[in-house]
Amino acid sequence: MKTEPVNNAAYYEQVEADVFAAMQKPRATYWLALAISLTCFGIGLACWGWQIFSGMHVSGKNNPVGWYMYITDFVFWVGIAHSGTLISAVLFLFRAKFRKAFNRSAEAMTVIAVMTAGLFPLIHLGRVWFFYWLMPYPNQRLLWVNFRSPLVWDVFAVSTYFTVSAVFFYIGLLPDLAIARRRITGIRQWFYRILSIGWRGTAKQWSHYEKLYGFLAAFATPLVISVHSVVSWDFAMSVIPGWHTTIFAPYFVAGAIFSGCAMVITLVVPMRKILGIEQYITVDHFESIAKLLLFTSMIVGYAYILEYAMAFYGGNVFETAHFMFRMLGDFRKPYWLMCFCNVLLPLTLFIRKLRRNLVYLFVLSLFVNVGMWLERFVIIVTSLAHDFDPYAWGNPNWSWVAIGITVGSFGMFFTFFLIFVKVLPVLSVTELKEERAHETLHI
Amino acid sequence: MKKLLFAAVTGYFALAGLLVFGLHFHYGVFTKRLLQPIHFPHATHINKVGLACTKCHITVTNSPAASAPPLAVCMECHTKVKTESPEIKILTEHWTKQEPIEWSKIHQLPWHVRFTHKRHIAAGVDCTVCHGEVNTMTQVHQVRSLEMGWCVSCHRENNAPTDCWTCHK
Amino acid sequence: MKRFTFDDTEPFLAKLRELLATGTPVERIEVATPFPVHEALLLLKTPVSRLKFFTFTGALTGFCAGFALTIYSATSWPMSHGGKPIVSLPPFMIIAFELTILLGAVASLLGFLYLARVPAPKYILTSIEADGKFAIFVEEL
Amino acid sequence: MNRRDFFRILGASTGAAVATACDQKVASKLVSQLTTPRLLPGEAEFVRSTCRECSAGCGVLAKVRDGRPVKLEGDPDNPVNRGALCMRGQAGLSRLYHPNRLRAPQLRGTTGEFQTISWDEAFAILNGALGKNITGRRHIFLSERTTGSVSGFIEDFCQKRNIERRPELELYSHAALRQANALVFGRHALPVYDVKQADLLITFGADVIETFLNPVQFAQDLAATKLKWIHLEPHLSLTGVNADERLVVRAGSEAWLLAFLAGELGVTAAQAAEQTGLKLSRITELAERLKKAKNPLVIAGGVTTATENGLLAAVLSAVLQEKHHAPLTWADDDRVGSLADVVELEQQLADGKVSVAFFHNTDPVTYRPSFGAVLGKASFRVGFGDMLNPTLAGCDLVLPLSHALEEDGAVKPFGDTQSLAGILQKLGAEARPKQAPVIQPPGDVRKFLANIKPTPVRAGRTLVITPSIRTFDGRGECLPLLSEIPDPLTTVTYGPWVTISEQDAETLSLKDGGIVGFAVGGRSFNLPVRVMPAQPVGVFTVQRPFLNGASLPLTVTGEEISVWPLDAIAVPAVPAVALPFLSGGMHAEGRGIVPGLEHKHEHEHKAEHVNKTLYPPHEYKNYRWAMAIDLDRCTGCGACVAACYVENNIPLVGRDEHVAGREMSWLRIEPFVNDAGDFEMLPMMCQQCDNAPCEPVCPVNATYHNPEGLNAQVYNRCVGTRYCSNNCPYKVRRFNWIDHPVAQPLDLMFNPDVSKRPKGVMEKCTFCVHRIVRAKDHAKDEKRLVHDGEVTTACAQTCPAQAIVFGNILDEQSHVHQQAKSDRTYRVLEELGVEPAVYYLTSRSES
Incomplete structure (x- = not known):
C-alpha cells in the first residue's frame, strides 16, 4: 500500500557511510586491544610449543583425568560458535528481523570460534605430529580410521561446520564486499575487488544468490544441532557416570546457544559503541537477544536439575555417588559458581529494565561466559575424577601451561575478531538497505 | 580456451613429473648402498658355487633372525679357496685375530615390529620375496620397501594373520 | 548499449x-x-534458479559417499571394536549426515558460482x- | 589453504623435529660371530642363582637374553620358594645394572677421595696390611649372613690370616627366637616352620607373608592349606589383614597372653585381657581353640619378640611349639649374631683394638651412626660390596663384588668385579667342607621361667617400628623399582611416612601428608603421616628404613626395639608435604568391585543379572585368553606388580609424577576396607573385556579386539587422545605423559620382546602377549595348539600364593576354565556389560 513516494537514496548513502566509517583508520584503543590480544595469542602458542616439546604432563592431566582444560575449551568455543549460526541461519529461516543487527558479527564469531575450537583437539593430542591419522585418507598402511569413534565424528562435524559457516559468512558478505570495492580506494581496493569476485548484482545473480542463501541456511540449521550433539556424544557415548546420559545432546545444544548469545552481547556492546553504529544496533535488538538468553538459560537450568533427577531416580550407585561428588566434592566451588552464573543470574532478565540496560547485559554476559566455561569444566573433570573404581580416583593438577593455552585461545579469538571489525563491514549494509526498502515501499 | 588447455596439460605433466621424482626419492631412501667391511659377492656364492641361502644363514629356518653367518662357516671353505684375494685376506685376518665382523645392516625393521624369519620360511615364502634377487647382486641392497602396507598386502593374499599384534609389539 | x-x-x-x-x-x-x-x-x-539440482546432487553424493567410505573402510580391514558389528550403521549415519551437508553446501556454492558466472575476471580487473x-x-x- | 592444510604443514614441520626424537634406536650392525652361538638368536637361557634381597635366600632363575639377564623368576626346584618370587626378589635384578655399582677396586687416596686401582694393586695393599705387626690389635671380619661355600671361604680365610670372624650381621637377626630356641630346643638358630601340617596357626607379631624368615614359603603354604589362622599384632600389617582373624593387642603385651595360653607364670585370663586390651571372652575362646586343635602352631616374632617382653614371648612360643610337637627343621644360620655384637665391636674399635677391619655386604654404620664415628679407629678398613653404603664409604679399600649372576659364564660381566670367594682364594683361602651345625643340650626352661616376670604394658601412644615389605631392612632402598611400587596397605610409594589411625589424625588435626614430630634413638624426626582406616588408635607405625640415622635402643637379646613410647609427639608448624599414595579411596561398598552383597545377590538371582545385548557374542576360533584370580589366596604382597614392571619395561616415573597421579603400573593391588575394618586386596589389571569400552572410542584403530579375545594396543599407531583411558571403567590404561629416559646401564635390563613406549602414547597390560606369541610359535612348529600351562603371564608366574591362573578359556580342560566355572566366581563391575575376561574367585561374599 503505497501512500507517498519516498526517497531512500539518502538513507542508503547514510548506512554505507556509517558502516564504512567504522572501517577507517583505527584509534589507539583499538591498537591497545589488538596488542593485548596478540600477546595472549603469543603466550598460548608458546605454551603449546613447550607442551609439544616436554610432553603432556605440563598440562596438569593425570591418570583418571585424561581430558581437562583443552576439551573444556574445545566445547566452550564450539558452543560460542553456535549462536552465530543460530542468529544468521535459524533466525533467517524464521524471518526474525532483529537478526540483521547481529548476524554479521555473529557469523564472524562463528567462523573464528570454530577455528579456535578446532585447534583444541590437536592441542590435546599426545602426539600432535600424527594428527593427520585422524583423517580417513588412502595410505600405504592400508589402514583407515575407526568410524565408530566419536572423535572421528568430531573431525567430520567440526570441519563440515567450519566449511559451511565460512561459506555462509562469505556469501552473506559478497554484496557488501562489492560495496567495499566501490567505497574503498587505493591499494586496499584490490583486496575487496578480488574478494567480491566481480559481483554485479544482476537480476539473475540475485535470484541464484537468494536460493543459495536459503539452502545454506537450511543446511546450517540441522548442522548446528548435529555438531553440538556430536560434541556432546564425545561424553555421552562413554560409560562414565555423569557423561553417559541421553539428555546430553539437547542439553549441550541449548547450552551452546546460551553461551553464544552471551558472547554476542559481550562482543557487540563495546563494538557498537567504539564503531559508532548505535543507531543500527538498538536496545530493542539487545532485548530480543536477552530474551533468547533467558529462554536458553532456563533450558540449561532444567537440564541441570534433570541430571540429578535421573541419577537419583535411577538409583544407580555410580551415578548417585557421582552427582553427590559434583555437588559436594572437591569441585563444588566451580559447580555452584556455574549454577549461579548460568541459572540464577539470568533469571533477573525477567525484569524489563535490566533486559534493556546494556551495561547490565554486558556484565551478565561475562558471568554467563565464565559460567558456561565452568559448566564444561565441571562435567569433564568431575566425571573423570570420580568414576567407578575408588582406587583410581584422583584430581588433576593446576597447570600454568593449560591456563596459558586457554588464555591464548581467547587471544586468538579476539585478535581475529578485531581484524574482522576493521577489515570487513560489521553490519550487513545490503540487508539494512533491503529492509528499509521493504518497510517503506512494501514491495 | 587455448591458454586454459595449455595450462591444464602443463599442470598434468608437472604433477606426474613430481610424482615420479617423489617415488624415486622414496625408493632411493631404502635402496641406498651401504659400505661393508668386506666386499662380499652374493652372486658368486649363489650362482658360481651354488650355495643355498641356508648354507650360511644357518638360523633362518629355526629362529626369528636370519643372522650373519659365523666366521667359522666362512672358514670352512676359505682356508683353501681364494686365500690370496685381498678381500679374503681381510676375512682371514679377522679369523686369526678372533675378531667378529660387523656388517652394516641392510634390511632394517622399526622398533615396534615383531618379525620372525622362521615362520615365513615355514610357510614357504621364498627369500627373494622380501630380499629380491640376491643372486644377481654383487652388493646386497634393499629392493622392497618393507613398509606395513607391503607386508599386509602379502599377508592378505596368503591368508596370513592380519591381527595387528601378529607383527606389532 | x-x-x-x-x-x-x-x-x-x-x-x-x-x-x-x-x-x-x-x-x-x-x-x-x-x-x-x-x-x-x-x-x-x-x-x-536451477541451483537446487546442484544442491541435491551434492547432498546425495555426500550421503552415499559417507556410507561408502565408512562401510568400505570398515570391511577392508575388519577389526572388532568393543563387540560392535563390523558395519555399525548408526555411527556411520553420522558421517553420512555430515558429508551430506558438507558436499551439499559445497556443491551449492560451486553451482552458484557457475550459475551466477562468478568469479568474473573481467569485473574484477576492470571497474x-x-x-x-x-x-x-x-x-x- | 584451509585451516586443516595449514596445520598439516605446521604439524609436519614441528612434528618432524620431535618425531625423530621419539623413535628408538635400531641396531644398525649385523655381527658375524666367530663360531656358531650356543643359543639361537632370540632364545633365552635360564641361569640359576640365589636372591639376597632378604635373609631368606630364595632360589632364582635369571632369564638371559644375549648375555644380559632381563628378568628373574623363582626357581621351581628350590625348596624355599618353589618357583615363586616376592617383590624384592623381582626388583633384585636391577642391582646388577645399577648405575651406582662399583666397577673397579677403589682406594682412598691421600686427599680422601677414592681412586680406581687395579686388582693386583689391591691384593698387594691387602697383603701388606694383613702382614703388618699388630700387637694389641686384632683383625676382624664382619659379613652379612653367608651360606655354603662362601661361608667356608670366609672361615678358612679368617683362620689362615688370624682374623677374628665376628658374628654375622643381619638387622633382623631374630636373636630372641635364637636364644629361645637354644633354651628350649638346644639350637641357636631359626626354625623352618611347617604350617602345612598345622590345623590352627596363631601368630604373634610375626609378619609371615611380608618379611618374617621365608615369607614366600609362608605365603605358598598358607594359600595351599585350609587351616585357621589367627594373627595378633599391635599395629596394622598386610599379614594381619590376610589372617582369618586379626586381633589387635597392646604393643608389648603379647607375652602376657602367651603365658596364659601356655599356662605359665601364673598369668590369669583376666590379667592377659587387661594387658592386651582384648575382651576376656576372646581370650578364653582363644585358649579353648588352642586346646581343641590337633596340631596347633604358635609363632611369635617380628614386633612381638623385639620388645622388653620379647625374649619371654619367644620362649613361651617355643614352649608351646614343643608342647604341641610342632615339626621344626633348622636353617643353616647359626653364625648370625645380633646388634649387641656390633655394640661390642664398636667398643673394640673405640678402644683401638682393631687392626684391619673387613666389611662384607653389610652396613653397621646405617644401623648405628655411632659406629661410623669409631670406624676410623681401625688401622685399615676394607669393604666388599656392590655399591657404596655408609660403611663402605668409610673404608680405605673398597673391592667391588660381582653379582651372583655374573659368576656364571652366561652373563656378560659389568666392569672389573670379582666374587668374594675368588678374592679370598687369591688371598690364600681354600674351600672348606660344610660344618655340622652346633647342637647343644637344651637349657633349663623352668629355671628361666621361674626367674622372669613380664613387664606390664604402659598406656599411651606407641610407635611401632616394622621392617618394610618393599625394602626389607633398608637394603632395597637403592632399587628404584621398590619405591615405585606402593606399600600394599597404605599405597604410599615414595616414603618416608608414618601410618596413623583416623582417630589420631582427628585429635592431632592431621591429614595425609601432615607432619608429626617425634624423637627416637637419639634423633628427632619430622615425618608425614598417612591416615589409615583399621589402624589401631594410638599406634603409629613407621618402617625401619625411614628411621635410618637413629641408633635405636636394643632389647636384652640385642635386637632393635620395635615399640617405643610416643608421649612427646608434636605437630610442628610446618606445611604438609604432598605424600605420594596411589589409592584414591579405600571404601568400595556396593560398587561391585570387591566381593560383596551385590555379588551374592547376583549369584542368587542369576536370571535377573544377565547382561542383555543387541549384538551377537564374540566367536573365537582356538584361543580366548583369560585369567582367574583367587582372592582367597591373594595376599596383596605386590610380587606380581614388580614382575609386571620388569617383564614389560614399564617406566619408573618417580615421586613427583606419583604425586601428580601419573603412575605407570599396568598391574596394581587395590586395598579396600569395609566398615568392620576387614581388608580386601584386589589385583587390578586390564580386564581384556569382550565388549571393551576403550575400543570403539579410539579414532585411529590403535586399540581393538584381537581374534584371541585380547584388547590389543598398538603403541606406534596411538596418537594419544586418552579417550580410551577416560572410557575405561577400571582405569587400567596408562599414558606416557613424558619420555622416560633410563639411566645407563639400566637400559640393558629391557626385555627385547616388548617395545619401549615413546611419549604421548597409551599403554596397558597385554596379558604378556609376547609370551603368548612365543608359545604359539613353538606350538605351531609342532602343529598343535598351545597346551594349558605352557604359557603364563609374568604376574601369574611369580605369585607366591599361586592366586593367578592364566590360560585359554576355550580349552575346557584348562585350569582357568575350571576356575571361571566355579561358583565362587564374580567379575568386577560385571553389571556394566563389558564382559571382562578376568574372573575373581572368592568365598568371602557369602559372609
Missing part, C-alpha cells in the same frame, strides 16, 4: 516498467541492483559500470 542509473528503487522500477511497456523485450534488458528487488525479478520474468546504483542496461540492436 543504453544505460539508465538511479539512486532509489522507485524511479528504477518506474523506468523498468516504462521500458517493458514500450515493448523492449526482456531478453535485451539487464538490471543490476545493490540488493535484490523482487519486483524487478518478476518484471523481467527471471526464471527460477564496473554504475556500481552500487540501480541500473538498467538495454542492449541495442
Whole structure:
C-alpha cells in the first residue's frame, strides 16, 4: 500500500557511510586491544610449543583425568560458535528481523570460534605430529580410521561446520564486499575487488544468490544441532557416570546457544559503541537477544536439575555417588559458581529494565561466559575424577601451561575478531538497505 | 580456451613429473648402498658355487633372525679357496685375530615390529620375496620397501594373520 | 548499449516498467541492483534458479559417499571394536549426515558460482559500470 | 589453504623435529660371530642363582637374553620358594645394572677421595696390611649372613690370616627366637616352620607373608592349606589383614597372653585381657581353640619378640611349639649374631683394638651412626660390596663384588668385579667342607621361667617400628623399582611416612601428608603421616628404613626395639608435604568391585543379572585368553606388580609424577576396607573385556579386539587422545605423559620382546602377549595348539600364593576354565556389560 513516494537514496548513502566509517583508520584503543590480544595469542602458542616439546604432563592431566582444560575449551568455543549460526541461519529461516543487527558479527564469531575450537583437539593430542591419522585418507598402511569413534565424528562435524559457516559468512558478505570495492580506494581496493569476485548484482545473480542463501541456511540449521550433539556424544557415548546420559545432546545444544548469545552481547556492546553504529544496533535488538538468553538459560537450568533427577531416580550407585561428588566434592566451588552464573543470574532478565540496560547485559554476559566455561569444566573433570573404581580416583593438577593455552585461545579469538571489525563491514549494509526498502515501499 | 588447455596439460605433466621424482626419492631412501667391511659377492656364492641361502644363514629356518653367518662357516671353505684375494685376506685376518665382523645392516625393521624369519620360511615364502634377487647382486641392497602396507598386502593374499599384534609389539 | 542509473528503487522500477511497456523485450534488458528487488525479478520474468539440482546432487553424493567410505573402510580391514558389528550403521549415519551437508553446501556454492558466472575476471580487473546504483542496461540492436 | 592444510604443514614441520626424537634406536650392525652361538638368536637361557634381597635366600632363575639377564623368576626346584618370587626378589635384578655399582677396586687416596686401582694393586695393599705387626690389635671380619661355600671361604680365610670372624650381621637377626630356641630346643638358630601340617596357626607379631624368615614359603603354604589362622599384632600389617582373624593387642603385651595360653607364670585370663586390651571372652575362646586343635602352631616374632617382653614371648612360643610337637627343621644360620655384637665391636674399635677391619655386604654404620664415628679407629678398613653404603664409604679399600649372576659364564660381566670367594682364594683361602651345625643340650626352661616376670604394658601412644615389605631392612632402598611400587596397605610409594589411625589424625588435626614430630634413638624426626582406616588408635607405625640415622635402643637379646613410647609427639608448624599414595579411596561398598552383597545377590538371582545385548557374542576360533584370580589366596604382597614392571619395561616415573597421579603400573593391588575394618586386596589389571569400552572410542584403530579375545594396543599407531583411558571403567590404561629416559646401564635390563613406549602414547597390560606369541610359535612348529600351562603371564608366574591362573578359556580342560566355572566366581563391575575376561574367585561374599 503505497501512500507517498519516498526517497531512500539518502538513507542508503547514510548506512554505507556509517558502516564504512567504522572501517577507517583505527584509534589507539583499538591498537591497545589488538596488542593485548596478540600477546595472549603469543603466550598460548608458546605454551603449546613447550607442551609439544616436554610432553603432556605440563598440562596438569593425570591418570583418571585424561581430558581437562583443552576439551573444556574445545566445547566452550564450539558452543560460542553456535549462536552465530543460530542468529544468521535459524533466525533467517524464521524471518526474525532483529537478526540483521547481529548476524554479521555473529557469523564472524562463528567462523573464528570454530577455528579456535578446532585447534583444541590437536592441542590435546599426545602426539600432535600424527594428527593427520585422524583423517580417513588412502595410505600405504592400508589402514583407515575407526568410524565408530566419536572423535572421528568430531573431525567430520567440526570441519563440515567450519566449511559451511565460512561459506555462509562469505556469501552473506559478497554484496557488501562489492560495496567495499566501490567505497574503498587505493591499494586496499584490490583486496575487496578480488574478494567480491566481480559481483554485479544482476537480476539473475540475485535470484541464484537468494536460493543459495536459503539452502545454506537450511543446511546450517540441522548442522548446528548435529555438531553440538556430536560434541556432546564425545561424553555421552562413554560409560562414565555423569557423561553417559541421553539428555546430553539437547542439553549441550541449548547450552551452546546460551553461551553464544552471551558472547554476542559481550562482543557487540563495546563494538557498537567504539564503531559508532548505535543507531543500527538498538536496545530493542539487545532485548530480543536477552530474551533468547533467558529462554536458553532456563533450558540449561532444567537440564541441570534433570541430571540429578535421573541419577537419583535411577538409583544407580555410580551415578548417585557421582552427582553427590559434583555437588559436594572437591569441585563444588566451580559447580555452584556455574549454577549461579548460568541459572540464577539470568533469571533477573525477567525484569524489563535490566533486559534493556546494556551495561547490565554486558556484565551478565561475562558471568554467563565464565559460567558456561565452568559448566564444561565441571562435567569433564568431575566425571573423570570420580568414576567407578575408588582406587583410581584422583584430581588433576593446576597447570600454568593449560591456563596459558586457554588464555591464548581467547587471544586468538579476539585478535581475529578485531581484524574482522576493521577489515570487513560489521553490519550487513545490503540487508539494512533491503529492509528499509521493504518497510517503506512494501514491495 | 587455448591458454586454459595449455595450462591444464602443463599442470598434468608437472604433477606426474613430481610424482615420479617423489617415488624415486622414496625408493632411493631404502635402496641406498651401504659400505661393508668386506666386499662380499652374493652372486658368486649363489650362482658360481651354488650355495643355498641356508648354507650360511644357518638360523633362518629355526629362529626369528636370519643372522650373519659365523666366521667359522666362512672358514670352512676359505682356508683353501681364494686365500690370496685381498678381500679374503681381510676375512682371514679377522679369523686369526678372533675378531667378529660387523656388517652394516641392510634390511632394517622399526622398533615396534615383531618379525620372525622362521615362520615365513615355514610357510614357504621364498627369500627373494622380501630380499629380491640376491643372486644377481654383487652388493646386497634393499629392493622392497618393507613398509606395513607391503607386508599386509602379502599377508592378505596368503591368508596370513592380519591381527595387528601378529607383527606389532 | 543504453544505460539508465538511479539512486532509489522507485524511479528504477518506474523506468523498468516504462521500458517493458514500450515493448523492449526482456531478453535485451539487464538490471543490476545493490540488493535484490523482487519486483524487478518478476518484471523481467527471471526464471527460477536451477541451483537446487546442484544442491541435491551434492547432498546425495555426500550421503552415499559417507556410507561408502565408512562401510568400505570398515570391511577392508575388519577389526572388532568393543563387540560392535563390523558395519555399525548408526555411527556411520553420522558421517553420512555430515558429508551430506558438507558436499551439499559445497556443491551449492560451486553451482552458484557457475550459475551466477562468478568469479568474473573481467569485473574484477576492470571497474564496473554504475556500481552500487540501480541500473538498467538495454542492449541495442 | 584451509585451516586443516595449514596445520598439516605446521604439524609436519614441528612434528618432524620431535618425531625423530621419539623413535628408538635400531641396531644398525649385523655381527658375524666367530663360531656358531650356543643359543639361537632370540632364545633365552635360564641361569640359576640365589636372591639376597632378604635373609631368606630364595632360589632364582635369571632369564638371559644375549648375555644380559632381563628378568628373574623363582626357581621351581628350590625348596624355599618353589618357583615363586616376592617383590624384592623381582626388583633384585636391577642391582646388577645399577648405575651406582662399583666397577673397579677403589682406594682412598691421600686427599680422601677414592681412586680406581687395579686388582693386583689391591691384593698387594691387602697383603701388606694383613702382614703388618699388630700387637694389641686384632683383625676382624664382619659379613652379612653367608651360606655354603662362601661361608667356608670366609672361615678358612679368617683362620689362615688370624682374623677374628665376628658374628654375622643381619638387622633382623631374630636373636630372641635364637636364644629361645637354644633354651628350649638346644639350637641357636631359626626354625623352618611347617604350617602345612598345622590345623590352627596363631601368630604373634610375626609378619609371615611380608618379611618374617621365608615369607614366600609362608605365603605358598598358607594359600595351599585350609587351616585357621589367627594373627595378633599391635599395629596394622598386610599379614594381619590376610589372617582369618586379626586381633589387635597392646604393643608389648603379647607375652602376657602367651603365658596364659601356655599356662605359665601364673598369668590369669583376666590379667592377659587387661594387658592386651582384648575382651576376656576372646581370650578364653582363644585358649579353648588352642586346646581343641590337633596340631596347633604358635609363632611369635617380628614386633612381638623385639620388645622388653620379647625374649619371654619367644620362649613361651617355643614352649608351646614343643608342647604341641610342632615339626621344626633348622636353617643353616647359626653364625648370625645380633646388634649387641656390633655394640661390642664398636667398643673394640673405640678402644683401638682393631687392626684391619673387613666389611662384607653389610652396613653397621646405617644401623648405628655411632659406629661410623669409631670406624676410623681401625688401622685399615676394607669393604666388599656392590655399591657404596655408609660403611663402605668409610673404608680405605673398597673391592667391588660381582653379582651372583655374573659368576656364571652366561652373563656378560659389568666392569672389573670379582666374587668374594675368588678374592679370598687369591688371598690364600681354600674351600672348606660344610660344618655340622652346633647342637647343644637344651637349657633349663623352668629355671628361666621361674626367674622372669613380664613387664606390664604402659598406656599411651606407641610407635611401632616394622621392617618394610618393599625394602626389607633398608637394603632395597637403592632399587628404584621398590619405591615405585606402593606399600600394599597404605599405597604410599615414595616414603618416608608414618601410618596413623583416623582417630589420631582427628585429635592431632592431621591429614595425609601432615607432619608429626617425634624423637627416637637419639634423633628427632619430622615425618608425614598417612591416615589409615583399621589402624589401631594410638599406634603409629613407621618402617625401619625411614628411621635410618637413629641408633635405636636394643632389647636384652640385642635386637632393635620395635615399640617405643610416643608421649612427646608434636605437630610442628610446618606445611604438609604432598605424600605420594596411589589409592584414591579405600571404601568400595556396593560398587561391585570387591566381593560383596551385590555379588551374592547376583549369584542368587542369576536370571535377573544377565547382561542383555543387541549384538551377537564374540566367536573365537582356538584361543580366548583369560585369567582367574583367587582372592582367597591373594595376599596383596605386590610380587606380581614388580614382575609386571620388569617383564614389560614399564617406566619408573618417580615421586613427583606419583604425586601428580601419573603412575605407570599396568598391574596394581587395590586395598579396600569395609566398615568392620576387614581388608580386601584386589589385583587390578586390564580386564581384556569382550565388549571393551576403550575400543570403539579410539579414532585411529590403535586399540581393538584381537581374534584371541585380547584388547590389543598398538603403541606406534596411538596418537594419544586418552579417550580410551577416560572410557575405561577400571582405569587400567596408562599414558606416557613424558619420555622416560633410563639411566645407563639400566637400559640393558629391557626385555627385547616388548617395545619401549615413546611419549604421548597409551599403554596397558597385554596379558604378556609376547609370551603368548612365543608359545604359539613353538606350538605351531609342532602343529598343535598351545597346551594349558605352557604359557603364563609374568604376574601369574611369580605369585607366591599361586592366586593367578592364566590360560585359554576355550580349552575346557584348562585350569582357568575350571576356575571361571566355579561358583565362587564374580567379575568386577560385571553389571556394566563389558564382559571382562578376568574372573575373581572368592568365598568371602557369602559372609
